Amino acid sequence: MGNTFGRAFRVTTWGESHGDAVGVVIDGCPPQLPIELAEIQSELDRRRPGQSSITSQRREPDSAQILSGVFEGLTLGTPILIGVWSEDARGKDYDYMRRLFRPSHADYTYQAKYGIRNWKGGGRASARETIGRVAAGAIAKKLLRREFGLEIVGYVRQIWKIAAEVDADSVTMTDVEANVARCPDADVAARMIERIDKARRDGDSLGGVVEVVARNVPPGLGEPVFDKLDADLAKAMLSLPACKGFEVGTGFHGIGLTGSEHNDAFYVDAGGVRTRSNNSGGIQGGVSNGENIVARAAFKPTATINSDQETVDESGTATVMKGRGRHDPCVVPRAVPIVEAMVALVLVDHALRQRGQSGSVGTVNLENPV
Amino acid sequence: MGNTFGRAFRVTTWGESHGDAVGVVIDGCPPQLPIELAEIQSELDRRRPGQSSITSQRREPDSAQILSGVFEGLTLGTPILIGVWSEDARGKDYDYMRRLFRPSHADYTYQAKYGIRNWKGGGRASARETIGRVAAGAIAKKLLRREFGLEIVGYVRQIWKIAAEVDADSVTMTDVEANVARCPDADVAARMIERIDKARRDGDSLGGVVEVVARNVPPGLGEPVFDKLDADLAKAMLSLPACKGFEVGTGFHGIGLTGSEHNDAFYVDAGGVRTRSNNSGGIQGGVSNGENIVARAAFKPTATINSDQETVDESGTATVMKGRGRHDPCVVPRAVPIVEAMVALVLVDHALRQRGQSGSVGTVNLENPV
Amino acid sequence: MGNTFGRAFRVTTWGESHGDAVGVVIDGCPPQLPIELAEIQSELDRRRPGQSSITSQRREPDSAQILSGVFEGLTLGTPILIGVWSEDARGKDYDYMRRLFRPSHADYTYQAKYGIRNWKGGGRASARETIGRVAAGAIAKKLLRREFGLEIVGYVRQIWKIAAEVDADSVTMTDVEANVARCPDADVAARMIERIDKARRDGDSLGGVVEVVARNVPPGLGEPVFDKLDADLAKAMLSLPACKGFEVGTGFHGIGLTGSEHNDAFYVDAGGVRTRSNNSGGIQGGVSNGENIVARAAFKPTATINSDQETVDESGTATVMKGRGRHDPCVVPRAVPIVEAMVALVLVDHALRQRGQSGSVGTVNLENPV
């Protein structure tokens, strides 16, 4: 259970990390949307390992196939099945995982929950599961761009204690992709890369913060009271592997302000009602107000490290897990397209819900009807 | 839409702030659970305004009625309807709100979304909506306590820049209720109260952080991959009025650690598999591991302040909103029972889901079946 | 669980037959729909007992109250709570029901399922539960009428072995309400009424068939493959007390035809693509084709009869249940507004879903896009 996200644009991912394939079924994508396989593949390429010196050197081409729901280049309105087949039989490398619980991984909790797990890898808890999310997100992004001109840009805000200031209103994907750290501030990015290299040499790992901005968001997205737009964004972020925190607008930092400092004053310009500041991060009362949505997700340091660790095996015996293999010392740069995908899934879901309820999206009628 | 929370223990709240009544329908509460109205009322009393010098002086007795689903003191397994009727006709006080959009409230976004709103108050965006959540949470808490001995304690960790250190493993509800700030550290509490008093005198407002701990949580709660336990907690918190951030375990602070510092080593003791540290906050891979769940929610400073503010009215004309009335300069202490209620709703939902899938809750079978 | 119907227009009923109140919460009703309490009450009046000589003589005024979601005569887009309070304390009459299981009622199955039941009546299995459905249906009907001019007319097609032929294309509500049998054929109605009177004198009961037609239905409603329009209609009908069968179009009678006799040939007229016959009942492949939707629901004879019956009590002891009291010998005429309400709930739900997916409802683009 729990493998489906969204209500109007429903995404169900499937597949274990070391099974035959992983992928996604999308139910609820509107018909007649032009989709090229290349649009999906390019997002998957941003996600996959082996892209750069600071990511894992495993080679996973992650070639997507579309098996249903698209016909002659257009969506049919029927379920879209996208799969990526495993090419690399890596079972042997993972034999040591058969019986022990890797610290701060999901081995133990899955075993506790199900009484069984695919011990050849992280199973559903692996980052490989996010392939389906990114594939679905590519379609969601396309739809949002075509329908509303809505644009989503994610980037690395912080690695370990190294943080960048980024102007969310102007940052572009080109800025982000300019370096392997995916941090648009080149100087800070260089320091991040250096620190990640050190972590690799130390057999250690690092976490960080991904910030994401959605621009040109129509007002009115988000459903009171439980399906607030920021509530669904929070769920989307925390559903990602290694994510331990979420904030929107000023988030935790806003606590140090008073109400008079924090409130966003309204004014009117040609574009309609606007706010002078955007401490709310584009969402008020759980509903988008037309300002840029700005949110952040905190990712803990990767649990896989190249050092010996105390742990327990399936028989309940204390043991030591040896560090081994080549792993990402920091997955945060690779998380950027995944975060963007989840934001796209949330926004497209709410746009379709709003269209169903109100017949239109983004139309603002200020005056009450009489 | 979006007024329902949970899948197995489904809670639907209803009612506008200044309508006839507010309340909740609970669908999925197991049968034969003993419920006294007093158990619900005592939680509502913790939530309501007018409790203390630092909360709003409005008088809302908020007396609950149970209209269905309970028979001779036991739940029937049928929908439980709980309502609180409005006693105080305050329409006149809010007449100034008829046309203008209060800054950082939901007036504008609701108007943009629906083209109409109950202007006599915040409608569904009001904290009054949380009455239904707290009533449902009282039942969820009872169920969790009876079935698992599970205990949930929330408390104020920070107000403005004043933060307390609290031992989540030992703090009790008595500690929390010992002062009106609901901060278990009496010295820090005193400083918080003083600062809140100053905010009132300034016509200003403050935000803060509520921390919550769930103890004696059975392992195995949480559904991969989208309905992770922490993902649903994040959604639950962000669905609360004024909440702008969520974190579990080390959260945003964990980013400053490396993997070798952050990983929670497993060991075995009489109680089964345990972790030496609890940086994960009791959840790994989205599933509870039996350690205490520790999470935090950030609440921005209350949007209502007693100062003049620039804003816009429904005709799109710039105007100034005058400060007036008696409002909570800081709602964070009142948020404590609401946060607890939401945590209870998440946990009970996942416990029922786990019971449906696996036939039992909290049983750990370490070895794979053969 | 299971007290919610619909996905986009979500209806949750609550309340036991002999509890304090029964009612409904509607989540997903679009904003700005004008609603008068009288519109709801008039539908409830068609449903309630004591309307005529052939229905139960119990007096239940069933006065509805709207507690939320409507403001100054318009829906807010927020949950609409409608309740009907019980006025008649009838506990004593039902004391004999405390321990025995009435044959072909839900007493035994509820006890088996929950281990507890409100023995003072049928609880949730009572026809009284349908009050919430009819109230929600009144709003759904209003929305369908205003948005599409869509019209729903139900009527009694058969009582016991007495069947009427009715022209579904032309029958009006006035025809239906012209007699207490709610059968638009006056002669057949007279025979039905006579037979129902005899059943009452015999201490016995009768069942029947309600037919319903929806006219001016936009093409394109219904979601492949599980949420077909007729699948949801079937579920809606079978969810009604005493309903044991459903058919659409020719239904069970169509089996006696061959494909060449049964197929509905397409032709074109000013109104677009039409079918020469309507054996499909307005639905093909689970999606409305613009022809009138015609469906039927079979209701078994009422389980409550005024005769002695063999049964068992809660201790598992054989006993005899004495006939007593004044009950409807035939509830089928009262089922007419309930059936209409359920059809309205299905159609409005699918209309909102279609609007969300495709941005419009009822627009037919014949040619494939290129």
Add this chain to the structure above:
Amino acid sequence: MGNTFGRAFRVTTWGESHGDAVGVVIDGCPPQLPIELAEIQSELDRRRPGQSSITSQRREPDSAQILSGVFEGLTLGTPILIGVWSEDARGKDYDYMRRLFRPSHADYTYQAKYGIRNWKGGGRASARETIGRVAAGAIAKKLLRREFGLEIVGYVRQIWKIAAEVDADSVTMTDVEANVARCPDADVAARMIERIDKARRDGDSLGGVVEVVARNVPPGLGEPVFDKLDADLAKAMLSLPACKGFEVGTGFHGIGLTGSEHNDAFYVDAGGVRTRSNNSGGIQGGVSNGENIVARAAFKPTATINSDQETVDESGTATVMKGRGRHDPCVVPRAVPIVEAMVALVLVDHALRQRGQSGSVGTVNLENPV
């Protein structure tokens, strides 16, 4: 939308008739269930065309692959992806379908709904979509058999006007599979086969009734009030291609009885509370009572016939569709395993829901708690 069935055992089918593959994702299957591919394949073999002289001669081996969710022969508790790849490129045969709407097929309604369709076949409206249902149903059957000894047997009750009497309490799958009509009465089966042969020679088609019995059903399955067990069965049946009617117990025939004839008297025997008759078809108040569940589904004559038919093309021009090709003159025998699969999906879903709510399935506590 609408491609998912079930709440606790969630089945999502995907794939167009003439696309690359069709299949299913199952979310919510409990862990540790032994599953062999052969168990799934044998059910698919009962469904596929080309089995016998009275079915289509198209050759579709329909070989299933399991891509996720099963590990070393056991379910993992994670999503199970099963696919069947298309082997036969039949695009050319269907070229005539590019522009015209086949009468009583879904071509027109899909075009009206989506503005696009995969014209190379029925797309999602094809019987080929049911492959995923049958595959999922095979797993559901296995689970029901292992957990409860629950057994489901379907069979052909009627073809055209030729009906059989079958003893639902004793009929076996061996009886059913004894002839190609899947009617356990050999004499009636012979007449059915003869009539189907005649229909083929006539270029015509026939419909019929499939009856299904579920034996050894635990009491207490089914959720009041909308998710009644029979309501979900009705939806399941009407979601099948060509199904136009559903009934449970006496269904439409029960209308000719009075209440005193129709009521099922309770008595007690060693097995607990039983009913003397089973006019209710094993379900009372929407909840199983432990008696055999008996239900029927009516299938209209197949829309595809080998005769010329009046129709319209995509440009809105009247045209004649020529009969051609080799098609099943009667799909009803092939519908038997599909009906069984849907019944299994409904029952397993309700069993898991009941286990979540009440902690056990089938335990009957007669006395109210005190």
